[in-house]
Amino acid sequence: MHERTAAVSDDGAVSAPAIGTLPASEPAARAWRRDTLASAALFFDLEEAALAEIGQCLRFAQANGLTVDTVEQEDFRVPSFAAAVRGIQAQLDRGAGIAVLRGLDPSTFSEAEAEIIAWGLCNYLGRPLRQGIATDRRLFTVSDKGAANTDPTRIGASARRSPKHSDNGCLEPRPPCYIGLLCYRAASDGGDSTVISARTVFDTIRRERPDLLPVYFDRYHFRSPQLHVWPAGGPTIRKPIMEFSHGELRIHYARVMIEPGMALAGTPLSAWQREALDFLDEVIERPDLCFRHPLKPGEILLVNNLVTLHGREAFAPGTAGGRILKRIWMWRRHVGAGVDPVALDLEELA
Numbered sequence: 001m002h003e004r005t006a007a008v009s010d011d012g013a014v015s016a017p018a019i020g021t022l023p024a025s026e027p028a029a030r031a032w033r034r035d036t037l038a039s040a041a042l043f044f045d046l047e048e049a050a051l052a053e054i055g056q057c058l059r060f061a062q063a064n065g066l067t068v069d070t071v072e073q074e075d076f077r078v079p080s081f082a083a084a085v086r087g088i089q090a091q092l093d094r095g096a097g098i099a100v101l102r103g104l105d106p107s108t109f110s111e112a113e114a115e116i117i118a119w120g121l122c123n124y125l126g127r128p129l130r131q132g133i134a135t136d137r138r139l140f141t142v143s144d145k146g147a148a149n150t151d152p153t154r155i156g157a158s159a160r161r162s163p164k165h166s167d168n169g170c171l172e173p174r175p176p177c178y179i180g181l182l183c184y185r186a187a188s189d190g191g192d193s194t195v196i197s198a199r200t201v202f203d204t205i206r207r208e209r210p211d212l213l214p215v216y217f218d219r220y221h222f223r224s225p226q227l228h229v230w231p232a233g234g235p236t237i238r239k240p241i242m243e244f245s246h247g248e249l250r251i252h253y254a255r256v257m258i259e260p261g262m263a264l265a266g267t268p269l270s271a272w273q274r275e276a277l278d279f280l281d282e283v284i285e286r287p288d289l290c291f292r293h294p295l296k297p298g299e300i301l302l303v304n305n306l307v308t309l310h311g312r313e314a315f316a317p318g319t320a321g322g323r324i325l326k327r328i329w330m331w332r333r334h335v336g337a338g339v340d341p342v343a344l345d346l347e348e349l350a
Contacts, residue, residue, distance in 0.1 A: 017244050019213050019214055019217055020206060020210060020213060022199075022202070022244075022249055023244055023247045023248060023249070024247075025247035025248065026199065026247070026248050026249055027093075027094045027095070027248070029094060029095045029096060030095075030096065030097060030197050030198070030199035030200075030249075030307060031197065031199045031200060031203060032096050032197055032199075032200060033200060033288060033289050034287070034288050034289065034290055034291065034292075035288065037096060037291055038096070039291075041091065041095065041096075042091070042096065042098050042099055042100055042291075043099075043100050043102060044084060044087070044088055044091075044099055044100070044101050044102065045101075045102050045103050046081065046101065046102065046103030046104065047080050047081075047084075047103075049080035050078050050080035050081040050084075050103075051103060051104070053077070053078045053079065053080055053081070054078055054081075054104075054117060054120075054121075057075065057076045057077065057078065057116070057120060058109060058113050058116065058117070060075060061075060061076075061113070061116055062113075066116070067112065067115075067116070068112070068115035068116050068118075068119050068138050068139060069137065069138060071116050071119065071120065073123055076116065076119075076120030076123070078120070078121070078124070081121060081124060082124060085124050085125060088101070088125060088302065089125060089332075089334065092125075092178060092302060092303070092304045093304065093332075093335065096197065096291075097195075097197060097303060097304035097307045097308040098195050098291055098301075098302070098303055098304075098308065099301075099302040099303075100293065100295075100299055100300070100301055100302070101121070101299065101300040101302065102296075102298070102299050103298065104117065104182075104298035104299075104300075105298055106183075106184050106185070106297045106298050111184055111324065114182060114184045114326055115138075115139055115326055117182065118139060118180060118182040118300065118326040118328055119138055119139055119328060121180075121300065122178075122180040122300075122302075122328040122330055123330075125178060125180070125302065125330055126177060126178050126330030126331050126332050126333055127330060127331045127333055127339045128328050128329065128330055129169065129172060129176060129329050129330065129331055130171060130172075130329075131169075131171075131227075131228070131327070131329055132171075132227045132228065133171065133227075133230075135227070136227065138328075139326050139327060139328050140326075140327045141324060141325070141326060141327075142181065142323075142324070142325035142326070142327050143322060143323060143324045143325070144159040144315075144317050144322050144323065159187075159314060159315050159316065159317040159322075159323075160314055161311075161312070161313055161314040162311050162312040163255065163256070163281070163284075163285070163311055164194060164195075164196055164253075164284045164285070164290075164309040164310060164311035165253055165254035165255070165256070165257075165309055165310070165311065166251060166252050166253055166254065166305050166306075166308075166309055166310075167179055167305055167329060168222055168224075168237070168239075168252060168254060168257065169228070169329060170222070170224035170225065170228040170229065170237050171228050171229075171230065173348060174331075174348075175252060175305060175306070176305050176329035176330055176331060177304065177305060177306055177330060177331050177332040177335070178302060178303065178304060178305060178329075178330040178331075178332065179301075179302070179303050179305045179310070179327065179328070179329060179330075180300055180301070180302050180327070180328040180330065181193070181295065181300065181301045181302075181325045181326070181327050181328075182298075182299075182300045182325060182326040182328075183295040183296060183297050183298065183299050183300075183301075183324075183325050184297065184324040184325065184326060185297060185322070185323060185324040186294070186295065186296060186297050186323060187315035187316050187322065187323035188315075188316045189315060189316040190313050190314050190315035190316055191294070191295070191312060191313060191314075191315030191323050192292050192293065192294045192295075192312070192313045193292070193293050193294075193295050193301055193310065193311075193312055194290050194291065194292050194293075194310065194311045194312065194313065195290065195291045195303055195308050195309070195310045195311075196284050196289055196290045196291070196308060196309050197289075197307065197308055198242070198249055198250065198251035198306075198307045198308060198309065199249055199307070200289050201251065201280070201283055201284060201289075201309070202242065202249055204283050204286075204289070205279070205280070205283060209279055212275070212276040212279055215272065215273055215276035216240065216241040216242040216276065216280070217240050217241070217242055217243060218240060218241075218273075219238045219239060219240050220238065220239065220240070220241065220258050220261065220262060221236040221237070221238055221258070221261035221262050221264065221265040221267065222236055222237050222238070222239065222252075222254065222257040222258055222261045223235060223236055223257045223258075223260040223261035223264055224236060224237055224257075224261075225257075235261075235264050236261040236264055236265055237261075239252050240252065241253050241258075241280070246335070246336055248306075248307060249307065250306045250307060251306070251307065251308075251309060253280070253284075253309055255277060255281060258277070284309055295325070305329075
C-alpha cells in the first residue's frame with residue numbers, strides 16, 4: 001500500500017481535493033492539445049540590443065578568464081532581456097508551460113561561451129541549481145555519451161528516443177521548476193523535442209479511465225540516477241506521479257526510474273499499478289496531444305517541469321559533430337516561498 005499525498009497550500013493549510021477535480025486556480029490555458037496550442041505565443045525573440053549586451057558579457061568573461069563555473073549574476077547583465085522576462089515567466093506559469101527563446105547564433109561563440117550564455121539567461125528566469133555533486137554543478141551537457149553512459153536511467157546521455165518524463169532533481173528536496181535547453185548543435189537527423197501538458201494528461205485519463213486516477217496520486221520509489229545520489233543517501237526518492245500543490249496540478253514521472261525504484265525498495269509494481277502506468281505511457285505518446293519542435297541551433301527551449309512532461313525523438317548518433325544541448329535547472333524565485341531561506345524553511349520544514 002502506498003501513502004497518498006495531500007496538497008499544502010501557500011498559507012500552509014493542508015488540503016486534499018477530490019482526485020477527480022482540479023483546484024479552482026488551475027490555469028485553463030494548460031488544457032491544450034496540438035491543434036489548440038497557440039504556437040505563435042510560444043516564441044520569444046531576443047532583441048538586437050540584448051544580443052549586443054550578451055556580446056559585451058562574453059568579452060568581459062573572456063578578458064577575465066571566467067567560465068560557467070565562475071561567472072556570477074553581476075558579470076552577466078542583459079537589461080534588454082530583463083524587460084522580456086515577465087512575459088516569458090507568465091507563459092511558463094499561467095500559459096502552456098512552454099517557451100522558445102530565439103535569436104542566438106552559435107557560429108559566433110564557442111561551446112564554452114554557450115554555457116555562459118545558457119546559465120546567464122536562465123538565471124534571469126529562476127535560480128539555477130546543481131545537477132551533480134562533483135560535476136555538472138551549474139549545467140549538464142546533453143549529448144550522446146555512447147558506451148561511456150552506463151546508467152540506464154540516463155537516456156538523455158544517449159541517442160535513443162527519450163520517452164516523455166519530468167526531470168526529478170534527486171539531489172534536492174524538490175525538483176526543478178523550469179528546465180532550459182540551449183541547442184548548441186542540432187543532430188544531422190532526428191532529435192525533435194516533444195512536450196505534453198499534465199492537465200491534458202489528467203483530463204484524458206479522467207475521461208477515458210477514471211478508475212485509474214487514484215493510482216497516480218500514490219507515492220512511488222524513483223531510482224535516482226547514479227550521478228544524482230548523495231553518498232550517504234538511499235538509492236531512491238519517494239513522490240507521487242500526480243499531486244495537487246500550491247493550487248495547481250503537478251506531475252512527476254519517469255517510467256525508467258519508477259520500475260527499478262520500486263523493485264529496489266522491495267515493493268515491485270502491482271498488476272494494477274502496471275496497468276495504470278502502461279495507460280499513462282500510451283496517453284503521453286499520442287501525437288495529437290503533444291507539442292513537437294525540431295530545436296534549432298541557438299534556440300533555448302524552456303518548459304515548466306512541474307506541469308509538463310518533455311521528451312526527445314531518437315537522433316543520428318554523432319561523433320565530434322553530434323547533437324549538443326546545454327541544460328539548466330531552475331527554481332522559481334517569484335512563486336510561493338521562492339528561494340528565500342526563511343520562507344522555505346517555514347513552508348517545507350516547520
